[in-house]
Amino acid sequence: MIGLETYRVSAQALADYEVTFSDDILDRASPELATCGNRTETRSRRRIAVLDESVNALYGTRIREYFEWHGLECQYVVLPPGEQHKVMETVLTVIAEFDRFGLDRRREPVISFGGGVLLDLVGVATSMYRRGVPHVRVPTTLLGQVDAAIGAKTGINHGAHKNRLGSFQQPAGVLLDRRFLASLDERHLRNGMAEIVKLAVVRDERLFELLEEHGELLIEERFQGSSPTGERVARQVLHRSVQGMLAELEPNLWERELDRLVDFGHSVGPALEMRADGELLHGETVAIDIALFTTVAASRGVLDDKAGRRILELLHRLALPTDHHLLDGDLLRRAMTDTVRHRDGRQRLPVPVGIGAATFLNDVSDEELRSALRHRRREAVPT
Template sequence: MTAVMPPETYFTQSGNGLFTKGAPARSWTVSTAKPVTYEVRFESGILDPAHPALAEAGTPPGSTGTRRLLVVEEQVQRLYGDRIAAYFDARGIETVTRVLPAHEQLKTMESAFQVVESMDAFGIARRHEPVIAIGGGVLMDIVGLAASLYRRSTPYVRVPTTLIGLVDAGVGAKTGVNFGRHKNRLGTYHPSSVALLDPEFLATLDQRHISNGLAEILKIALVKDRALFELLAAHSKTLLNGRLQLTEDPDGRHLVAEEVLCRAVHGMLEELQPNLWEHQLQRLVDYGHSFSPVIEMEALPELLHGEAVCIDMAFTTVVARRRGLVSDEDTRRVLAVMEDLGLPVMHPACTPEVWEHALADTVRHRDGQQRLPLPVGIGQACFVNDLSPQELRSAFAELQEHDRALRSAL
């Protein structure tokens, strides 16, 4: 390292560590590393006043913080607001609650600024008063972005209340909001201190939102966990109708929902952990996310995130079949499980032109290459960079024909 001494006399550090007279240093390279540690854990019944997890989440041992700023999604507040308030009252913690409507059309910097305003008015003590975000993936992304910006990094806690939040948005490092017609175009890497995953929140979700989250679970199954796929195939209706509550399956052998949830979260974290900042652009967890960001924004507000992801996966499964990577039988099984999980494989907003635009946008996002994940059988994947416009259109036509046949059979 070269050091500059007082301006009247310049010295340069020599190889033996001594300083000698010389010209002032004119360039420096600064290198450092910041260790990142955060916790993801399942905790059932976190709104039970006897359960300390939520009160203690994100605080150092022996913390004396007795205040919390809560950012709660609007629908969650209607369903659980009284229980949330009663929990913190019972724990002797004073709260201020910011209720935020949160969906893709409101996933904007304006919403993030609303959270910042609340943080500023509250007067966050960053070391022992983490912000607590309670809601779905959209809300957690907004709060996470606001927390990353406020005083350049403020701790927060994620409490996902949707299935997609539980297995996807709640467990990674990314935050973000939409910009214009672009999904998550503005964002940061700022993981929560703790993510508390409580499947009991899923009991009040409608079935469509359960399907929406199951799409992200299916993603992990298709590219890295065949056993998870078999669980989805065998228990799709039970998982849907039971809203993944931790009850025994009919033969009483094990908790199907628990295994599905744990395998999905484990598979996601296994992929995220070694590449948390996405320096490596070839990512298995991008499966289902090559075309879906554009499709989802084109179809707003009709398509949910997981539904767009499923359409993407259905398309790439067909591409893989046409390349001989997936057998006809496995293709049939994959598309049938998508149907059983209540997920779409096509939408009127999807056209070959939109598909080509989506691929071009992905290439820009992935540093000039497609890096397109394709399934290999069920439970494995490879990456390709040579999907042509003609191949894209042929696969699209095949998937469209499958969707027409499916609809005519209903």
């Protein structure tokens, strides 16, 4: 018998990056954008900037002028916007630009300017290229600033599935500038608000109260602080949202633990988003998911009626959908089957038990979900 010898390998992945709030990072006097992500002793003067077409039209000139002012050689890659382009073909297009540029493995950060779709695309590309090159994220949407940009996950769609392919890669740095939100249309502002509502419901009662009191003002002022109240609340809401997300993500950055409060709003929403094929934005499906599982929690009696009404009323006040004609029993069943696979054989469904508190359910039946959907149909006007 041949003897067996076993060698154990044990290593931990270190996460160390900064998420920085900075107003007007494109101001030439602001050094953050020029220096972010370059921590090596030998600093390079080269960068690659990846923008989507919308961001390029709005901010492309200022971005180019900024890098020229700081004496940085920069190659610009402009991608088409939209969820339909969040696929491997686009990732390979970006990687080809890295090769064309001759991107250094450590000293030349890739800087992405855009919403969640673009940040994910570039995240996948930078995690694959040379097994990882530094990536600085500059989210230009509300959803990007409070959710997509600040964690370590990247993902692209594959087949009929949202974010089926992806990786974990910490950013080299994240720069949050609310001045970008001034150019967002109202729908995309509301889209980002859904992710803030999600966090408020499951872990931050004060944040929920701020949204109840001032949510409409924030949208009206586009988080720009046009009034003293708007300025104060915009800063509070953005900071509480980011701090809350980081508090949830940091202890579990690589998702070793699959009971995750931040999965609230993401149990049937991803399947609905893919079926809608562009008809619904990500945050809109999050809102529909929130409404559905708030109804499940209320019907079970783990959430009292008053709290349930407050959650649904806040979604309505922010003009977020709570139902959609494409959501049906078949989609619910398929979405839950996929969710259970994704969460390692258990449902792990976060549901609210109050404003700012939640628990996890693992025994929700198909009929219970269909009943909650019928209840939502009676109370909500489908979009």
